[in-house]
Amino acid sequence: MKKSFGAKTLIYPAPVWCVGTFDAQDKPNVMTIAWGGICCSTPPCVTVSLREATYTYGNLMARKAYTLSVPTEKYVKEVDYFGIVSGRNENKFEKTGLTPVKSEIIDAPYVKEFPMILECKVIHHYKIGLHTHFIGEILDVKVDEGMLDDTGNPDIEAIKPIIFSPAVQRYHGIGPFLGKAFSIGKQLHTSF
Amino acid sequence: MKKSFGAKTLIYPAPVWCVGTFDAQDKPNVMTIAWGGICCSTPPCVTVSLREATYTYGNLMARKAYTLSVPTEKYVKEVDYFGIVSGRNENKFEKTGLTPVKSEIIDAPYVKEFPMILECKVIHHYKIGLHTHFIGEILDVKVDEGMLDDTGNPDIEAIKPIIFSPAVQRYHGIGPFLGKAFSIGKQLHTSF
Numbered sequence: 534m535k536k537s538f539g540a541k542t543l544i545y546p547a548p549v550w551c552v553g554t555f556d557a558q559d560k561p562n563v564m565t566i567a568w569g570g571i572c573c574s575t576p577p578c579v580t581v582s583l584r585e586a587t588y589t590y591g592n593l594m595a596r597k598a599y600t601l602s603v604p605t606e607k608y609v610k611e612v613d614y615f616g617i618v619s620g621r622n623e624n625k626f627e628k629t630g631l632t633p634v635k636s637e638i639i640d641a642p643y644v645k646e647f648p649m650i651l652e653c654k655v656i657h658h659y660k661i662g663l664h665t666h667f668i669g670e671i672l673d674v675k676v677d678e679g680m681l682d683d684t685g686n687p688d689i690e691a692i693k694p695i696i697f698s699p700a701v702q703r704y705h706g707i708g709p710f711l712g713k714a715f716s717i718g719k720q721l722h723t724s725f
Numbered sequence: 726m727k728k729s730f731g732a733k734t735l736i737y738p739a740p741v742w743c744v745g746t747f748d749a750q751d752k753p754n755v756m757t758i759a760w761g762g763i764c765c766s767t768p769p770c771v772t773v774s775l776r777e778a779t780y781t782y783g784n785l786m787a788r789k790a791y792t793l794s795v796p797t798e799k800y801v802k803e804v805d806y807f808g809i810v811s812g813r814n815e816n817k818f819e820k821t822g823l824t825p826v827k828s829e830i831i832d833a834p835y836v837k838e839f840p841m842i843l844e845c846k847v848i849h850h851y852k853i854g855l856h857t858h859f860i861g862e863i864l865d866v867k868v869d870e871g872m873l874d875d876t877g878n879p880d881i882e883a884i885k886p887i888i889f890s891p892a893v894q895r896y897h898g899i900g901p902f903l904g905k906a907f908s909i910g911k912q913l914h915t916s917f
Contacts, residue, residue: 536867536873537867538879539865539866540863540864542766542770542863543865544793547763566798568796569762569764570739570763571734571761573853573854573856576853577733577886578853611913613913614913629913630826662770666764670729672732673732674729674731674732674735675730677726687730687737687890687893689897696738696878696881697762697829700878700879702907703905704902704903704909705881707737707738707888707899707900711801711887711896712801714808715808718805718806718808719809721821
């Protein structure tokens, strides 16, 4: 039997990403989000959804650019802090000692210590309800050279991204390798 | 140093969800996606992005409803198969032996064996490029009663959702508990 939870933002897994923006005084800010995901392959795009009340919302509307820094689990406390406090009241980079780096291709900063960075320009936004939905075109992805696998691709087991559970509000790490996509299902397919 | 990968849909983690729809003959279909995410808290909404070439795209445009079934890792081969084959050519439920259940509140089927189900009606769609972006309002979330924690909430360690790595195309399971969100960052905050 399945238990009904009603109309809720309850789905597993949700990502944990940090949105980097500049404010009107060019102060770098960073905010943790879980409401987002890839939304198009060509052009490559990723969404983030923000409440109008957030400092990042105003920055994003003004500058039309943001980074997504993918944190590694070592920094889970800093990441949680980035989601609790507003950049309107505190300089979150100064408080945590993490380093803002100005992107060379878009008008936004990223978190140097985080292993995977996406640099995005806003190409569309849409107010859904409490949240406004921003579609960002991904102009570049940068990954720490020490976190690549034998084939030169980003290694998720080295990067150790953080997983969020909405509603219960818990963070988890990445688990064991389960199989190769677009591959293990073929075995099933041909065996039918 | 960070290595540049260019403009790519490369970000960790991405989800693995199965989109359930009916076709024009009321045949249930299911397709695996990784391009999606929560996009609004009120009303609760989740996005999925689809290429026009997919069978699910046509179903979704016609019926304006879909389910998201969150698979558990036990079914990773079936899930991969759901992403390889088109419902235009095969009845994926029959081929895998998994069970379609018609939702009682929206015009779409879900996968009975999967532990977490979202029932969604399309409230907006937007063609970005190769993919069209659908925003679905979540009308209900259903979770297997055997997969709840002591507080009655869905237990991610029991549900065992699947994580996708774009570009390298690999599946992983969920890893260790790292901390409580909106909580562990407060410790840092007060210690500054």
